[in-house]
Amino acid sequence: MTQTTHTSPPAEKQILSEQVYTHLRDAIMRGDHAPGDALKPQDLAKEQGVSLAVVREALVRVVGEGLADRLPNRGFAVPAYSDRRWQEIAEARRTIEPVMLRMAVERGDVDWEARVRASHHRLTRTPAYVAEEGEHYSSAWAEAHRLFHRTLLEGCGNPVLLETFDRLWTASELARRWSAHRNPDRDGAAEHRRLEEAVLARDADTASEVLIRHLTQTAAGLTGCAHHEPGREA
Structure with a gap:
C-alpha cells in the first residue's frame, strides 16, 4: 500500500513565509519600493495571496x-x-571589517586562501552590468562581490562578527543600488585585486x-544620493 505524504500546516506556513520574504526582499533591492514607501501588510497579503501572519513574519525579517x-x-x-x-x-563597516580582516590574515588556513582566490576569480569573471534594454545592474555581480568580501573575512573564524558583517552589507548594498551617480575614475577591480594580493x-x-580606502570610496560615492532618484550603483 502506497503511503501519501502530506505537508503539515506548520511546514506549509514556513514555506509560504520563506517565499514571501524572498519576494519582498528582492522587490526592495530592485527598487520596486521607493525610499520611505509604506509596506502595508494588508496589501502585500492580498498581492501574494497569503495570510497577514505570513506577511508580518516576512516583514520582521x-x-x-x-x-x-x-x-511606531x-x-x-x-x-x-x-x-x-x-x-x-x-x-x-570601516570600524569592524579591518579588524576582522586582520584576524583573518592571522588565523586563516590554506583552505581559506583557496576560497579567497576562487571568490576573486568569480568576481573578475562576472560582468557588473547586463545589456537588456540598456545597462542594468547585475545581481550576479552583486552576489559575487558580496561573496568575495565575506570570504576575505571568514578567516577570522568568529560567527558573531560575520553575522554583523552580513547585516551591514545588506543595508549598504541597498544604498548602493539607490545611488544615481558613479565615480568614473574609480577602478574597483584594481582595489579588489590589491585586497586579494595583500591578504594572500x-x-x-x-x-x-x-x-x-575601499570602503571610504564607496561611502563617498553614496553621499548626496538622498537628493536623486534611485539608479545605478555608485
Missing part, C-alpha cells in the same frame, strides 16, 4: 536585515534615504589600509 523600518503607530516602511544613515553604516601575502597592515 527584512527589518532585521536593515531593508525596512518598523515605525505607522507600521512598516522602506528606509527613508538620508546621507547620515548610510554614512553611519559605512562608518560601522599575509600582510595585515596593507590589507587593512586597502580595505579602509
Whole structure:
C-alpha cells in the first residue's frame, strides 16, 4: 500500500513565509519600493495571496536585515534615504571589517586562501552590468562581490562578527543600488585585486589600509544620493 505524504500546516506556513520574504526582499533591492514607501501588510497579503501572519513574519525579517523600518503607530516602511544613515553604516563597516580582516590574515588556513582566490576569480569573471534594454545592474555581480568580501573575512573564524558583517552589507548594498551617480575614475577591480594580493601575502597592515580606502570610496560615492532618484550603483 502506497503511503501519501502530506505537508503539515506548520511546514506549509514556513514555506509560504520563506517565499514571501524572498519576494519582498528582492522587490526592495530592485527598487520596486521607493525610499520611505509604506509596506502595508494588508496589501502585500492580498498581492501574494497569503495570510497577514505570513506577511508580518516576512516583514520582521527584512527589518532585521536593515531593508525596512518598523515605525511606531505607522507600521512598516522602506528606509527613508538620508546621507547620515548610510554614512553611519559605512562608518560601522570601516570600524569592524579591518579588524576582522586582520584576524583573518592571522588565523586563516590554506583552505581559506583557496576560497579567497576562487571568490576573486568569480568576481573578475562576472560582468557588473547586463545589456537588456540598456545597462542594468547585475545581481550576479552583486552576489559575487558580496561573496568575495565575506570570504576575505571568514578567516577570522568568529560567527558573531560575520553575522554583523552580513547585516551591514545588506543595508549598504541597498544604498548602493539607490545611488544615481558613479565615480568614473574609480577602478574597483584594481582595489579588489590589491585586497586579494595583500591578504594572500599575509600582510595585515596593507590589507587593512586597502580595505579602509575601499570602503571610504564607496561611502563617498553614496553621499548626496538622498537628493536623486534611485539608479545605478555608485
